[in-house]
Amino acid sequence: MSQRNWSTHHYLTTGLLTSLILIFYTSCQSDNNLPPADPDNGGLFLPDGFEAIVVVDSIGRARHLTVNENGDIYVKLRVPNEEGQGIVALRDSNGDGKADRVETFGEYSDTGNYGTGMEIYNGYLYFSTAGEVYRTKIDPEKLVPEGEVELIMKDDYKNAVHGYEHIAKPLAFDQEGNMYVPFGSPGDVCQEFNRRPGAPGMDPCPELEWHGGIWRFDANKLNQTQQDGYRYATGIRSVVAMDWNKDENSLYVVQHGRDNLHRTWPDLFSRWESALLPSEEFFKVEDGTDGGWPYYYYDHLQEKKLLNPEYGGDKTLATGAENVESPLLGFPGHFAPNDLYFYQGEQFPERYKSGAFVAFHGSTIRGPYPQGGYFVGFVPFENGKPSGPWEVFADGFAQLDTIVNTGDAAARPMGISMGPDGSLYITESVQGKIWRVMYTGEKEDFGAEALAELEERKNTRTNIKNPDEEADNLEKGLLETGAQTYNIYCATCHQANGKGDGTRFPPLAETEWVTRNNKRLISLVLNGMEGQIEVNEVEYNGIMPAHSFLSDVEVAGVLTYIRKNFGNNSSSISATEVAKVRNELQ
Numbered sequence: 001m002s003q004r005n006w007s008t009h010h011y012l013t014t015g016l017l018t019s020l021i022l023i024f025y026t027s028c029q030s031d032n033n034l035p036p037a038d039p040d041n042g043g044l045f046l047p048d049g050f051e052a053i054v055v056v057d058s059i060g061r062a063r064h065l066t067v068n069e070n071g072d073i074y075v076k077l078r079v080p081n082e083e084g085q086g087i088v089a090l091r092d093s094n095g096d097g098k099a100d101r102v103e104t105f106g107e108y109s110d111t112g113n114y115g116t117g118m119e120i121y122n123g124y125l126y127f128s129t130a131g132e133v134y135r136t137k138i139d140p141e142k143l144v145p146e147g148e149v150e151l152i153m154k155d156d157y158k159n160a161v162h163g164y165e166h167i168a169k170p171l172a173f174d175q176e177g178n179m180y181v182p183f184g185s186p187g188d189v190c191q192e193f194n195r196r197p198g199a200p201g202m203d204p205c206p207e208l209e210w211h212g213g214i215w216r217f218d219a220n221k222l223n224q225t226q227q228d229g230y231r232y233a234t235g236i237r238s239v240v241a242m243d244w245n246k247d248e249n250s251l252y253v254v255q256h257g258r259d260n261l262h263r264t265w266p267d268l269f270s271r272w273e274s275a276l277l278p279s280e281e282f283f284k285v286e287d288g289t290d291g292g293w294p295y296y297y298y299d300h301l302q303e304k305k306l307l308n309p310e311y312g313g314d315k316t317l318a319t320g321a322e323n324v325e326s327p328l329l330g331f332p333g334h335f336a337p338n339d340l341y342f343y344q345g346e347q348f349p350e351r352y353k354s355g356a357f358v359a360f361h362g363s364t365i366r367g368p369y370p371q372g373g374y375f376v377g378f379v380p381f382e383n384g385k386p387s388g389p390w391e392v393f394a395d396g397f398a399q400l401d402t403i404v405n406t407g408d409a410a411a412r413p414m415g416i417s418m419g420p421d422g423s424l425y426i427t428e429s430v431q432g433k434i435w436r437v438m439y440t441g442e443k444e445d446f447g448a449e450a451l452a453e454l455e456e457r458k459n460t461r462t463n464i465k466n467p468d469e470e471a472d473n474l475e476k477g478l479l480e481t482g483a484q485t486y487n488i489y490c491a492t493c494h495q496a497n498g499k500g501d502g503t504r505f506p507p508l509a510e511t512e513w514v515t516r517n518n519k520r521l522i523s524l525v526l527n528g529m530e531g532q533i534e535v536n537e538v539e540y541n542g543i544m545p546a547h548s549f550l551s552d553v554e555v556a557g558v559l560t561y562i563r564k565n566f567g568n569n570s571s572s573i574s575a576t577e578v579a580k581v582r583n584e585l586q
Contacts (some may be wrong), residue, residue, distance in 0.1 A: 034423070034438045035097030042435050045396045045457065048450035049349070049441025052394075055425070056099040059088045059432035061503075063116040064170065064339060064415040066125070067425055070140055073099070073434065075415070075427060076118040076127050078503070080106065086115050087127060089143045090434070097436060105144045108134050111155075113541065116240065117171035117181075118415070121219060126179070128169040131155040133181060133217075153181065153217055153224040165543060166238035170339075172251055174244055179219040180251055182239035183226065185212040189237075189258045189310050190294035195545040197264045201310030205294050208234055212293055214242075214251070214285060235291035235324060236283070240361075241340035247354050248384040251285040254337035254358055255327075258297060258308070259365055263488060265309045271488075272469040275366040276301065279330030280337050282356075284384065292324035300330030329386050332466065334363035335373035339415045342381070345422025348439045349446035355380045357393060359413040359426065362463070364406045364501050365492035368474045370462035371403040376413050376426060392454040392464060394437065397428060402462045404474060405495040407502055430502075482561030485554050489547060490562075498566030504542045506535035509566035518573055522581040525555055552578040 037051030044052050061078040068074070073090040080086035087106040090099040112130020119126045124135040125145060132154050137147035157164060166184025173179055187194035190205040190212075205212070213236055215229035232251075241254040262274035269277070278297035283289065296305050296318075305321035307313030331337065338361040343352050360373035376394040380387045398409035406412075411428035418424055424437040441450075458464050462472065474496075487496065493505040500507040508514050513535055514521060528546035532539055547555070552575040559578075563570040 034421070034440060035095060035436075037097075037438065037440070042433075043396050043399060044394050044435060044437070045454065046394055046437065047446075047454055049439055049446055050437055051440050052435045052437045053097040055092070055097065055434040055436050056090055056102060057431065057433045059090075059102060059104075059434075061429050062088070062414060062427040062432040062434065063429060064118040065417050065425060065427050065434070066118045066120050067417045067419045068120055068138065068140070069420050071420055072143055073417075073425065074118055074120070074125055074127075075432075075434070076115050077104075077432070078115055078429065079113045080110055080115075084110070086110060086129075087118075087125075088432075091143050099434075101143055103144050106149070108132070108149045108151075112167060113539075114167050114169075116168050119171045119173060121173045121179075126152070126171055126173075126219075128171055128181075130167045130169065131157065133169060133171065133179070150222055152179070152219070152222060153226075153229070155183070156225050166256070168238075168240045170240055170242045172242045172244045173219055174251070175246070175249065177219050179217045180214055180232065180242070180244070181217060181229070182214050182236065182242065182253070183211045184238040185293065188260070189308055191310060194543070195260070195264065197266070197549055199264075199310070201294055201308065203295075203311060207294075212237055214239070214253070232287055233285045233289040233291070235289075235293045235295075236285070237291075237293040241337040241358060243340040243342055243356075245342045245354075245384070246344060247342070248284070250384070252340060252342070252356070253283050253285055254331070254340050255281045255283065255291065255293075256336060257281065257333055258294075259334075260492060261309075263492070266488075268309055268315065270469075271368060272467070272473075275333065275369040275372075276466060277333045279327070279333055280335050281327035282329050282331065282337075282358075282379070282386075283325060283327055290324045291327075292321070296321055296324055298327055298330045300332065303330075329379070329390065331358075331360075331377070331390065332372060334366050334371075336361040336363055338413075341416040341418065341424075343418065343424070345418050345424075347422025348424075349443045351380060351446070352378070354382075356386075357416050357424065358390075359416050361414055361429065362398070362403070362406060362409060362412045364495065364505075366467075367487055367491045367496055369467040369472050370474065371406060371409075372463055372467075374398045374403060374409055374412060374463045376416065391451060392458045394426065394435075395454065395457055395461065395464070398463060402474075405497045405499065407495060407497065407499045481554065482557035482559075485550070485558040486561050489550070490558065493544075498562065504540065506533070506538070506540045507566075508562050508568075510568060511535050514562055515568055515570045518577060519581055521559060522555065522573065522578055523585060525550070525559065526578075526582060526585060548582070552576075552582065 041052040042054040065075040075088040077086045085106045091101040110129040114130035117128030126135045133152045136145040191199040193199045213234040216232040217229045238256040239253045257278040261269040279300040307317045339359040356379040362373035378393040397411040414429040415427040498508040529544045532541040555578045556575040560572040
């Protein structure tokens with residue numbers, strides 16, 4: 001309290017002085033020096049006692065973020081802007097909770113479009129692209145670092161086998177000067193012919209020598225390649241969610257599970273099972289951990305590690321599973337865990353201390369059932385292990401009840417970090433909005449009742465609950481051969497509305513790739529495609545597997561369906577045309 005206020009108090013009666021002190025105390029208790037929240041909490045559903053404010057909106061497709069000790073926020077964009085700058089710096093100068101300074105910066109080489117990592121470590125801002133890890137020195141007096149950008153590690157891609165799919169490079173740091181970087185699997189489940197239905201897995205899997213694991217590097221050594229690192233853990237397919245748990249002095253990750261069990265093994269897995277399985281696995285990762293990929297997957301419904309069908313699995317066999325690491329817990333399949341953060345602050349109620357927040361970016365391949373994820377979950381922890389089932393912490397990002405196509409979601413939660421006062425910051429990847437989540441209730445009163453509404457959402461919302469096999473099937477009544485083929489083999493990537501997912505998979509709607517040149521279109525389906533293409537003035541760089549296993553009638557049907565839907569209005573393609581092109585290609 002200022003000297004002027006204390007001087008004034010000397011002239012007040014004791015009763016009035018007591019009243020003023022009580023008012024002042026109550027005011028401080030109610031806001032804890034936090035800014036006022038948005039009236040609608042920025043559209044989020046939160047536990048009772050929590051509130052949220054939108055710090056900034058529409059900064060670009062945001063990935064991970066980190067918050068400095070002075071409250072400055074740094075966000076990694078998925079792709080650099082037109083000036084080649086891919087980092088956004090934010091500052092709230094007046095304490096109202098809104099960023100009033102927003103600056104984009106960064107001068108570095110970016111070899112891919114999957115930038116994600118963003119961490120502050122020992123006074124440096126570390127960040128990653130698809131192929132590099134950089135750092136730059138932070139000056140706390142300046143929002144934008146002015147120091148040299150140093151290359152810490154470069155992925156030279158020399159060790160990729162059969163392409164390279166899972167290239168995100170989140171970052172984590174221990175307390176001894178080490179940096180941890182995942183190198184995801186080049187394919188889905190180490191098949192000789194990637195993603196081909198019925199194709200067996202390679203045994204031993206050659207990809208495990210350089211991929212499907214976590215590598216440890218010297219955080220301060222410049223110009224390293226993967227060969228300079230140490231393979232810390234293996235058998236981990238794809239990691240975007242990763243954090244160093246300071247309480248346990250250990251690395252934790254949440255793995256993205258494999259794809260399309262029904263598409264590749266339709267006689268073994270139903271479409272309902274394929275929507276829920278395999279689980280997204282939450283691991284504690286220690287030196288030498290083997291998570292079991294590609295030989296095993298986790299089934300959270302049975303709470304068992306099982307053999308993948310590519311290696312002889314039949315949904316019950318667990319031969320050898322005792323020799324690989326089981327997860328701490330398994331989340332429902334395809335939730336897409338994209339960030340993990342162990343809470344170390346003092347602002348939230350005690351039950352959140354040392355617990356794990358997980359940002360579920362949301363599925364693309366759950367059809368014909370509603371897409372799942374699109375929320376931030378929480379796992380309570382005690383002694384380094386979950387002490388209860390996972391919970392819903394923040395929902396409402398998608399702003400709709402049933403998410404049919406990924407592109408329908410207004411926002412997809414992506415990154416999580418904590419501010420110096422214990423507030424939690426969350427990014428989303430569609431437009432680039434950032435929320436600040438704060439606790440303004442009475443901490444001693446927080447309990448199960450505060451979680452009741454979100455527990456109900458966990459059991460009722462279509463993006464969170466296990467779908468009912470019949471009632472939640474969005475394809476009921478869809479009988480056309482072309483439509484069914486599309487939804488089995490194409491909608492997982494290009495989405496049920498044909499608009500793609502906006503990141504990796506291009507749209508089929510109103511594009512010359514679909515409406516012109518029948519031979520090229522048929523050839524693309526039969527042979528697949530790999531490499532960069534431009535669709536509707538947007539570049540995509542991914543892998544479309546060959547679908548030559550489809551019959552001529554199925555190829556003709558699905559292409560006719562595509563050419564007459566999604567805003568397209570082109571002529572049919574016949575099985576005769578498909579057979580002719582197939583013969584020419586052989």
